[in-house]
Amino acid sequence: MNNEVVLILGGNLGDTLTLIEEAKKLLLNLGELKGKSSIYRTEAWGNVADQDFLNQVVVISTDLEPLEFLKEIQGIEKVLGRKRVETWGNRTMDIDILYWNQEVIDHENLKVPHPYLQRRKFVLIPLVEILPDQIHPILNQTNSQILEVCPDESLVEILEP
Numbered sequence: 770m771n772n773e774v775v776l777i778l779g780g781n782l783g784d785t786l787t788l789i790e791e792a793k794k795l796l797l798n799l800g801e802l803k804g805k806s807s808i809y810r811t812e813a814w815g816n817v818a819d820q821d822f823l824n825q826v827v828v829i830s831t832d833l834e835p836l837e838f839l840k841e842i843q844g845i846e847k848v849l850g851r852k853r854v855e856t857w858g859n860r861t862m863d864i865d866i867l868y869w870n871q872e873v874i875d876h877e878n879l880k881v882p883h884p885y886l887q888r889r890k891f892v893l894i895p896l897v898e899i900l901p902d903q904i905h906p907i908l909n910q911t912n913s914q915i916l917e918v919c920p921d922e923s924l925v926e927i928l929e930p
Contacts, residue, residue, distance in 0.1 A: 772830065772869060772870055774868070776864055777864070777867055777891075778793070778826075779822045779825070779863050780860055780863060783861050785822070785823040789823060792864060796864075799831050804827065806827070807895065807927050808825045808928045809825070811890075811891035826899060835874055839866065842864040849862040866879065866881055868881060868903070871906050887915045888920065889919075889921055890921040890923055
């Protein structure tokens with residue numbers, strides 16, 4: 770397993786806790802689960818969704834290439850009921866790639882590190898829980914340093930350690 774991929778799983782429709790567990794099971798078809806944060810309840814971000822989300826950061830080791838992996842996780846989202854209706858809207862499951870190794874990927878369908886990572890506490894808090902010292906390859910700061918200056922003021926609280 771050559772590639773270490775950091776993902777955030779999240780949703781706010783249906784039985785979200787069960788959907789997060791199902792997503793992790795399905796991700797095992799793509800590689801090995803190397804780490805996971807606690808699950809967090811977070812305020813909706815982006816002023817579109819109308820209810821809180823549950824989110825968890827996971828680390829997967831995989832042999833897949835980035836675009837192939839992206840296609841697979843979009844398939845998992847679909848299996849778990851995801852319908853792409855509106856950006857930042859309500860959804861059963863969203864799986865975003867935060868980091869791919871320490872690489873910068875700038876493809877029309879995939880930007881890594883995730884372009885909004887540094888602006889979202891719901892991403893940074895679980896990320897710092899498991900990877901506080903990982904360095905963002907563009908900002909050249911640790912996840913902890915990025916969280917310290919994050920302007921996001923939305924509520925993020927631990928649901929289950």
